[in-house]
Amino acid sequence: MSDSRPAVSPFRRAATALVQWIDSDYCPEGAEKMRAEPDRVDWVRVMPFVFLHAGCLGVIWTGASAFAVWTAVALYFIRMFAVTGIHHRYFSHKTYSTSRFGQFLLAVFAGTTVQRGSLWWAYHHRHHHLHSDGPEDAHSPHVHGFWWSHIGWITSRRNFPTDYSKIKDLAKYPELVWLNRFDLVVPVLFAVSLFGLGAVLERFAPGLGTNGWQMLVWGFFISTTFLFHGTGCINSMAHLMGRRRFKTDDDSRNSAILAFITLGEGWHNNHHRYQSSTRNGFYWWEIDPTYYGLRLLAAVGFIWGLKPVPESVLAEGARADHAASVEAARRAAALHPEISHSSLKRVVPAAAAIAVATASAAQATLPKKADDPAIHKDVTELAHELNPPKPPVI
Ligand SMILES: [Zn+2]
Ligand SMILES: [Zn+2]
Numbered sequence: 001m002s003d004s005r006p007a008v009s010p011f012r013r014a015a016t017a018l019v020q021w022i023d024s025d026y027c028p029e030g031a032e033k034m035r036a037e038p039d040r041v042d043w044v045r046v047m048p049f050v051f052l053h054a055g056c057l058g059v060i061w062t063g064a065s066a067f068a069v070w071t072a073v074a075l076y077f078i079r080m081f082a083v084t085g086i087h088h089r090y091f092s093h094k095t096y097s098t099s100r101f102g103q104f105l106l107a108v109f110a111g112t113t114v115q116r117g118s119l120w121w122a123y124h125h126r127h128h129h130l131h132s133d134g135p136e137d138a139h140s141p142h143v144h145g146f147w148w149s150h151i152g153w154i155t156s157r158r159n160f161p162t163d164y165s166k167i168k169d170l171a172k173y174p175e176l177v178w179l180n181r182f183d184l185v186v187p188v189l190f191a192v193s194l195f196g197l198g199a200v201l202e203r204f205a206p207g208l209g210t211n212g213w214q215m216l217v218w219g220f221f222i223s224t225t226f227l228f229h230g231t232g233c234i235n236s237m238a239h240l241m242g243r244r245r246f247k248t249d250d251d252s253r254n255s256a257i258l259a260f261i262t263l264g265e266g267w268h269n270n271h272h273r274y275q276s277s278t279r280n281g282f283y284w285w286e287i288d289p290t291y292y293g294l295r296l297l298a299a300v301g302f303i304w305g306l307k308p309v310p311e312s313v314l315a316e317g318a319r320a321d322h323a324a325s326v327e328a329a330r331r332a333a334a335l336h337p338e339i340s341h342s343s344l345k346r347v348v349p350a351a352a353a354i355a356v357a358t359a360s361a362a363q364a365t366l367p368k369k370a371d372d373p374a375i376h377k378d379v380t381e382l383a384h385e386l387n388p389p390k391p392p393v394i
Pocket of ligand 2: 271
């Protein structure tokens with residue numbers, strides 16, 4: 001497809017980037033053309049992001065207080081819940097329902113995470129699921145390398161526009177489009193509020209030893225920078241580090257460490273296997289704080305229609321775990337044959353018999369690939385109605 005429009009001059013590109021600080025949808029040369037460009041860091045456009053990191057250095061002048069540090073920690077986890085529970089499990093995958101006003105409140109809350117608008121986030125995330133670890137995946141560590149998948153991809157000019165045609169179920173709400181277009185508004189209000197809170201505390205609770213600038217540096221700059229990198233770990237580390245329970249057609253992995261950092265998103269292989277579930281920790285031992293938080297919101301009636309993991313997927317996971325543990329035992333026995341002939345075997349023949357029986361049973365059910373239904377890049381369920389009738393209370 002040819003484009004007769006002249007190439008964009010560097011000056012024009014910089015001017016466009018400046019306007020985009022305020023209006024993310026400003027794109028005179030056409031968003032489609034911008035998305036078709038090769039990857040290239042847009043230094044003017046990413047200055048607010050650089051500023052976010054540079055703001056952390058403000059601690060040199062403001063110092064620290066226990067109150068400010070704990071505020072930063074609390075805001076990290078509260079807003080990580082917004083990243084995972086709202087940007088991801090609501091807007092990207094629609095794993096639960098809420099009212100239109102509730103949806104607006106969720107988008108505002110998610111805006112405080114400073115990860116651009118929920119629609120931009122959802123568009124890119126759905127794209128990731130459609131092309132996971134393939135050449136088109138914007139942030140695959142296997143295709144683009146670790147640093148690009150962690151941070152580089154969001155600095156690339158081609159990744160700035162939101163393709164509203166790919167998220168029609170969300171783009172039909174003008175209030176969401178507005179928040180997405182002017183995605184600087186909520187973060188600025190949030191930062192100003194933190195400064196104001198610090199100033200009020202300095203005046204009325206001087207014993208806390210904090211002030212406006214200190215709360216701005218710790219509550220906004222430091223906490224938000226950590227929040228960004230914690231989230232970025234899912235794009236980079238969750239496709240490199242951990243265990244693969246399900247043989248998905250990407251390299252997603254499950255990691256308890258990443259699950260702790262991201263309040264449950266570290267069960268990423270589970271999520272790639274079945275994206276429509278509200279929970280990413282499929283079993284009780286896979287700690288998923290985001291899911292627990294969403295259960296709380298459901299208990300008070302703010303959200304509803306949380307989607308479970310299908311029994312067939314749970315059974316498939318259980319079979320895969322069983323097969324993996326038997327395989328591990330077989331490898332251990334091969335590495336240490338003395339154990340299999342040891343006195344232990346004579347002492348506990350029953351245990352050996354059980355182990356043999358278990359291994360035999362596992363051979364019969366060892367899955368070669370994921371069971372039916374076939375692994376699906378199921379971003380297909382996203383066009384469902386926003387407000388289905390509330391299910392009856394059980
Ligand atoms: Zn992934
Ligand atoms: Zn996802």
